[in-house]
Amino acid sequence: MSNPTTTVNLAFTGASGAQYGLRLLECLLAAGCRVHLMVSRAAQVVIATETDFKLPGAPKAMAVALTEHFQAQPQQLLVFGREDWFAPPASGSGEPAPLVVCPCSTGTLSALATGASNNLIERAGDVALKERRPLILVPREAPYSELHLENMLKLTRMGATIIPASPGFYHQPQSVADLVDFIVARLLDHLGIDQTLMPKWGESRVAQKLAR
Template sequence: MLKSFTREITLALTGASGMPYALTLLKTLVSADCRIHLLMSSAARVVLKTENNLTIPAGPQAAADFLIEHCSAKVGQIVCYGKDEWFSPVASGSAAPKTMVVCPCSMGTLSAITSGASDNLIERAADVVIKEKGQLILVPREMPLSVIHLENMTRLAKLGVTIMPASPGYYHQPQSIEDLVNFVVARILDHLSIAQDLIEPWGYKHH
């Protein structure tokens, strides 16, 4: 029997640039004792190799075992699914976690979510969270943004989806790329109501 975790969260990785955000978020969710239902597109695997020199094994169980070791997670804390696993919990409103983050979120995935395409498990999982009125956070990393992108984001925002572009701030005087990554991940955690110590809240340095 699996250990009971504090929360169940779906995390999807797609083919946009920004995998350091995804990996830091994954590790902080593990540290926060969340159970993560992890979805990865084929393009996400390519970007992970390109940006982090990380080769994720093929097959959901092999990928989960690798990431559990990589993130020092507990047994069963990270569960991976293939893109066509339609019988997985995230595909059904009766079983899916009510919280999902897509980080990074490609414009292709954002467009598919907007249209309700549900052609793969990532799109279906997002569709489930929207229809069940759960919390869906998308972290796009793209520039410049076309009118198509902006209109898609507006449509989703009107449905209650949180759009959080990977746009780090600088008022905390970052000294490294890690500091910039932590800024974005900290904001995601804030919206998930998960305590974080990556970045001090605004104003605390002056009190």
């Protein structure tokens, strides 16, 4: 548990790419992080469609299922309902944790870019922006419309980091899981959390020079 005191707010929304969010959750828990999870209704549909994992609807049951599935520690994972306005991510006076929306639907992009706070995920994003906390958004759409691009530019200018689910291939992936891990490794790097999914660029070159 290399990051035992780190809390990360994590949101799953209805874009395709549920594997990215679930893998990120697995890695955060394995690193010893406390995770405050928010899941949209559309995300539950996508998870059921793209994976064999069926999430219960109630937050408490969802937390139990995910804790058991990923073998997390008791109380390490907390799941908050869509209108739980007393959850820590809902206020700037809550714990100052980063927020990752993975995957991030274009609807969520629009809501965050315009300051909508119609549910806990949108409110959490609004809080992250106004408090200047790290906000990482992982959109997965193709192609992007002009409106999508404008929203991403607007959010970037407000301080958010956009990391599209566009994996690289220079690490010679052998499976879909390798492609997923490429993006998850970048997310963990941006969060400052130790990861061994992907070597840092240039590490092998540094090792060669040090060995001489």
